[in-house]
Amino acid sequence: MKVQLQHLAHARSGDKGDIANIAVFAYEPEFYPLLKAQLTAERFKAFYQGAITGQVLRYEVDNLDALNFVCHGALGGGVSRSLCLDNYGKALSAAVLGFEVALPEAWFDKLRGRHLLTRQERP
Amino acid sequence: MNQTLRIGSGAAWWGDRVEPAALNAEHGALDYLCFETMAEATVSAAQVRLRRDSSFAGYDTYLDERMRAVLPACMRHGTRIISNQGWINPTGAAERIVQLLRDAGQHGVRVAAVCGSLITDRVLELADRVLENGAPVRSLAPDLISAEVYLGAEPIVAALRAGAQIVVTGRVADPSIFLAPMMHGFGWDPLDHERVGAGSAIGHLLECGAQVTGGYFCDPGFKELPEPWNFAFPIAEVQSDGTAVITKVAGSGGGVTLQTVKEQMLYEVHDPANYLTPDVVVDFTQARLEQIGPDRVRVTGLTGKPRTPTLKVTIGCAEGFIGEDMFFYAGPGALRRAQWARKILQERFRIVQLQAEELRIDFLGLNAIHGAATPADAVEPYEVAVRVAARTKTRAEAAKVGREVDGMAVSGIAHTGKRVPHQERWREVIGLWSALVPREAVPAHICYFES
Numbered sequence: 086m087k088v089q090l091q092h093l094a095h096a097r098s099g100d101k102g103d104i105a106n107i108a109v110f111a112y113e114p115e116f117y118p119l120l121k122a123q124l125t126a127e128r129f130k131a132f133y134q135g136a137i138t139g140q141v142l143r144y145e146v147d148n149l150d151a152l153n154f155v156c157h158g159a160l161g162g163g164v165s166r167s168l169c170l171d172n173y174g175k176a177l178s179a180a181v182l183g184f185e186v187a188l189p190e191a192w193f194d195k196l197r198g199r200h201l202l203t204r205q206e207r208p
Numbered sequence: 209m210n211q212t213l214r215i216g217s218g219a220a221w222w223g224d225r226v227e228p229a230a231l232n233a234e235h236g237a238l239d240y241l242c243f244e245t246m247a248e249a250t251v252s253a254a255q256v257r258l259r260r261d262s263s264f265a266g267y268d269t270y271l272d273e274r275m276r277a278v279l280p281a282c283m284r285h286g287t288r289i290i291s292n293q294g295w296i297n298p299t300g301a302a303e304r305i306v307q308l309l310r311d312a313g314q315h316g317v318r319v320a321a322v323c324g325s326l327i328t329d330r331v332l333e334l335a336d337r338v339l340e341n342g343a344p345v346r347s348l349a350p351d352l353i354s355a356e357v358y359l360g361a362e363p364i365v366a367a368l369r370a371g372a373q374i375v376v377t378g379r380v381a382d383p384s385i386f387l388a389p390m391m392h393g394f395g396w397d398p399l400d401h402e403r404v405g406a407g408s409a410i411g412h413l414l415e416c417g418a419q420v421t422g423g424y425f426c427d428p429g430f431k432e433l434p435e436p437w438n439f440a441f442p443i444a445e446v447q448s449d450g451t452a453v454i455t456k457v458a459g460s461g462g463g464v465t466l467q468t469v470k471e472q473m474l475y476e477v478h479d480p481a482n483y484l485t486p487d488v489v490v491d492f493t494q495a496r497l498e499q500i501g502p503d504r505v506r507v508t509g510l511t512g513k514p515r516t517p518t519l520k521v522t523i524g525c526a527e528g529f530i531g532e533d534m535f536f537y538a539g540p541g542a543l544r545r546a547q548w549a550r551k552i553l554q555e556r557f558r559i560v561q562l563q564a565e566e567l568r569i570d571f572l573g574l575n576a577i578h579g580a581a582t583p584a585d586a587v588e589p590y591e592v593a594v595r596v597a598a599r600t601k602t603r604a605e606a607a608k609v610g611r612e613v614d615g616m617a618v619s620g621i622a623h624t625g626k627r628v629p630h631q632e633r634w635r636e637v638i639g640l641w642s643a644l645v646p647r648e649a650v651p652a653h654i655c656y657f658e659s
Contacts, residue, residue, distance in 0.1 A: 095431055095467065097424065099476030102248075102340060102642065108474035110467065135580030146480050148495055148509075149470045155478045161566075165249045165638050168530065168568045168597040170576045175424070180578045198430040 086189075088206045091182035092196040094120060098178035105137075105159035105174040107181060110151045112197050116188075117150040123186055129154050132184050136177075154181075211448075213393045215386055215410075217441040218243040218278060218291070220417030222250055222268060226277050228418065228441040228460075233278035233287060235457045236443050240389040241282060243274065243291035244382050244415050251379055252524030252638040254295050255354040266297030267304070267376075275308050283314050289374040290364055290385050296354070298323050301376045302657050309659035317659040320372035322363045324652035325379040327521065327645070331355035334650070335521055335643035345643050351525035353638060357645060358520050360486030362398055363652035364388035372656065379522070381485045383411030386444070394448040404488040405512015406450025412483070412490065413454055413472050413507070417441045420454060420472040421503075422462025433468075435461025451508045453500065464503040486519050486647075488512040518644035527639035528565065529602065531609030534572070534595040535616055536625035546571050546592040548621050553596060556612045563605050564598040571595075599637060606634035 090096075090109070093116045098107045109124065111117040126143040133141075139157030146153055160174045161167030171177070190208040193199070216238040218229035222245045233241055245268045258264045268274070271293050282289055294301040302321035309317050327334060331352070335345040359377070361384040367375045369392060377385070390396065390407040398404065413420050418439040426436050438461030446452040454464050462468075473492055477483050483490040494509040537545045550569045557567070570576035572593035596613055600606045610633035617626045 091427075091430060095427065095471065097471040097475055101476055101478070102640065104478070106474070106476060106478055108471065108477075110470050133578075133581040136578055137581075142478075144478075144480055146474065146493065148493060149473065149497075151470060151474060153474050153477065153480060163640055164247075165252070165640055166527065166599065168532075168566055168599055169579070170570065170572070170595060176577050180581050183583065201429050 086193070086206065086208045087185050087187050088196065088202060089182060090124070090184040090186050092198055092202065093186055093188070096178040096181055098174055100160055100164060100174045103158055103160050103163045105156045105177050106153055107156060107178045108151055108153045109181060110149065113195055114150050119186065119188060120152060121145060124152060124184060126154065129181065133180060213240070213390060213446045214238050214443055215240045215242060215389055215414065215446060216443040217414045217417045219245050219274065220415065220419065221245060221247055222270065224417055226270070226273055228439065229274060230277040230281070231457050231460065232441055232443065233281035238285070238287045238443065239393070240288050240290060241278060242385045242414070243289070243293055244385055245291070245293050246295065246379060248522060248640060249638060251296055251356050251522070252354055252640065255524060256636055256638060258296070265300055265304070267295045267301035268293035271301055271304060272308065275305055279308060279312055279314065283317070288368065288389070290388060291375070292377045292380050292385055294321060294376045294378045296326060296378065298376050298378045299655050302655065305374055305376060306657045306659045315659055317374065318372045319374045319376065319657045319659065320367035320370065321655045321657070322359065322367060322375060322377035322380065322652055323655065324363070324650060325356045325359050326354070327357055327650060328352065328355045331521060331523060331643070334645040337643065339642040339644070345523070348523055348525050348641060351527065353524040353526055355521050355523045357650045358486050359650070359652050360384045361388040361391055363654055365392045367654050368392040370654070370656065381487070382415035383408040383485050384487055386411030386414050387487060390446055398487070399514070401488050401512045401514045403450045405490050406510035407446070408485050408488050408512065409490050409492060409495070409510040410444050410446055410452045410507065413469065414442050414444055416472060416475060418462065419475060420468055421456045421464055422468055425468050425471060431467060433461070433463040437461060450510060451506065453504050453506050455504045464505050466497050466499055466505060469497055469505045469507065482513070484516060486515070488515045517647055519647050519650055521643050521645050523641045523643060525639045525641065527637045528600055529606035529634050530597060530599050530637055531606030531634040532595070532597040533610045533613040533629070533633045534593050535613055536591065536593045537623060538591045538625070539623065542590060542592045543571065543574070543588050545621055545623060546594050549594050549616060549624065552616070552620060553612060556615065557608070560608055560612065562598065562608050564600050566599045568597045569594065603634060609633060
């Protein structure tokens with residue numbers, strides 16, 4: 086089955102100059118290897134399309150079951166120059182929650198927000 | 209030394225709520241209450257305000273409100289206060305705090321001001337290259353407004369050692385404000401990078417206030433915490449070995465969980481093995497988290513590596529202006545009309561020869577936040593706000609944005625909604641650049657006052 090990342094992981098973003106960091110945390114340790122395999126830096130950057138103009142570095146933070154994506158050129162030149170309504174990029178982390186992840190149907194009962202799964206997402 | 213130090217947060221930024229600081233002061237049984245009130249852009253904004261208004265005091269505009277809320281309890285409980293509310297005038301802030309203490313009948317309280325972070329007059333000599341683009345720092349000279357170094361914990365420790373009950377600083381790295389009491393209380397050597405790394409990491413967990421106690425966390429249906437309207441600011445119970453329990457005052461809303469602590473641990477961090485502060489290079493990659501009770505998370509395994517020989521300086525430059533305004537559509541065809549309005553504005557900007565470095569016309573409710581990453585949506589929104597923003601070299605160009613949006617009121621298309629322009633629809637842009645300066649070239653100095 087395929088579901089949106091929001092059922093497997095939570096995320097938070099922060100800013101530093103024109104660089105946004107978007108950290109993704111697996112809800113369960115067993116979800117983490119699957120995220121590591123599927124949410125690569127390349128796919129992450131492609132998912133954010135034109136919203137990230139520079140390189141994306143991915144740090145694997147195994148002790149936290151987390152991936153930290155450091156996104157260059159994501160904040161319109163930084164908080165003071167940005168024409169984006171969300172100057173700080175604090176809302177940027179929400180987009181990745183829509184990334185589609187393939188997972189075994191047996192994991193259905195472990196997913197977060199199961200009542201919010203769409204008809205297409207249900208096994 | 210085996211005692212526990214209780215260190216609490218009083219603010220995560222300038223606009224933060226005040227009640228949680230008062231709650232921590234009254235019920236946190238704190239040894240130290242620490243305020244972080246400076247974002248990256250705060251100091252440059254203060255410099256711009258000072259240029260326009262010479263009566264501006266140059267320190268946190270909420271200083272009185274914050275101090276009045278916590279001083280009585282802190283004095284009663286013997287809680288020492290560390291704060292970067294001094295912005296570009298730490299001595300002015302210290303003098304104001306002395307006055308507030310006297311007003312409250314508190315006499316003989318020692319207040320220290322840590323100065324030395326402002327290096328506007330010396331930055332062109334001290335710094336070589338702009339970190340963001342490698343250009344010579346000298347090339348920023350014509351537009352330079354201000355330059356401030358991020359100082360570390362050591363001058364705060366010196367002030368505490370000299371008996372200051374309240375220490376107010378200019379620009380200091382956020383974790384350093386929380387690290388200083390640990391270095392002072394436990395007698396940590398500034399070069400003990402393992403302890404100082406652990407202390408800085410604990411400071412990093414506290415520096416964003418409610419972000420570790422449930423703020424910026426709840427997502428209905430996925431992760432929820434009780435009473436999200438009533439978040440407390442965090443408290444760390446720190447041991448001399450650099451381990452800590454993150455907690456909060458009982459009876460407040462939110463929560464301290466493995467998830468809230470994890471999220472804050474990586475907040476604004478790039479390489480988790482090498483998080484640079486003026487005091488140390490923090491390493492989060494061996495951290496272990498344990499939920500040892502309700503709203504109690506024990507953090508161990510925090511460490512660090514030797515600090516760098518340089519300090520980071522933020523350089524603010526005058527870079528022009530941003531003009532911004534918006535108008536609205538609703539009902540059937542709202543998006544179609546918004547798209548037409550965008551076309552009209554693009555033609556108008558061509559006719560009035562808008563000279564913009566950058567222009568955005570966003571549809572709020574559709575693509576304003578995630579821009580090009582917004583998925584194509586089959587459902588038409590019922591309401592669309594059209595937001596127009598342009599970055600320009602001159603104020604006159606920025607003002608064209610508001611003037612052209614005004615034109616949409618009677619010369620646009622059907623059903624255009626518009627606000628009365630009550631305020632200026634342009635603002636000055638302070639571009640921020642970073643550079644490194646040698647540590648020893650920026651000595652801090654401390655002034656002492658007494659109430």
